[in-house]
Amino acid sequence: MSRAEIRQIVVLLSGRGSNYRALRQAQTDGRLDGDITAVISDQTDAIGLKLARQDDIEAICVPRDRFNDRAAFEQALAKTIAESRAHWIVLAGFMRVLSAKFVEAHAGRILNIHPSLLPRHRGLHTHQRVLDAGETEHGASVHFVTAKLDGGPVISQVRLAVEPGDTAETLAERLLPLEHRLFPATMALLQRYPVEARNESITIEGKPQVAPLVLGTDFADDGRLLGHGRAN
Ligand code: GRF
Secondary structure, three states, rough: OOOOHOOOEEEEEEEOOOOHHHHHHHHOOOOOOOOEEEEHHHHHHHHOHHHHHHHEEEEEEEOOOOOOOHHHHHHHHHHHHHOOOOOOEEOOOOOOOOHHHOOOOOOOOOEEEEEOOOOOOOOOOOOHHHOOOOOOEEEEEEEEEEOOOOOOOOEEEEEEOOOOOOOHHHHHHHHHHHHHHHHHHHHHHHHHOOEEEEEEEEEEOEEEEEEEOEEOOOOOOOOOOOOHHOOO
């Protein structure tokens, strides 16, 4: 891939920033092309901002409480994102619901990681909800963001077996390292192939996918599609 084709990434986060850390690590390891041009947070004290500063990445706070309403906040956020000159807008623990207007203005460029096998368990407390539902499988998903909360087309997933005796805490603990593989791998996939949202699902190189790509089965940590992961 030529340098000109590489699409830069801006990360939005509200908290501890471990997914940001994983994306950054993938770049320094050479698994993921492109730079993280900035990290933006709505929270002044987000640990993720500190991590970015340690990495010499521009760390910018757009504090939600400084704005009278969501429209004013989103306007400032959009300006900061535009100034970062990034193509991909990656939500890594960004705890704000974005308006339809904002999402539509950045359509096809915003990605989110969610700790469940979407479309199951949109919203919060996913680990406990998996246990309450008696499910045997849990996981995480990366999806295009649309106006519907955790509802956009799912690109990729990673799966995890629920073991007897699991609690919300043990599930969270086992899932997080898998999230740290899934997000960089998915961003690497997006750098390698044209992936687009179409209706409720995605296309790769223009070919519709019937199901989300599973990490390790359909695509690898460096984003490369594996044999049968290719659409046909
Ligand atoms: C992750 O569990 C992610 O799936 C969810 O928010 C959490 C962010 O964690 N959207 P971190 O800030 O990246 O450590």
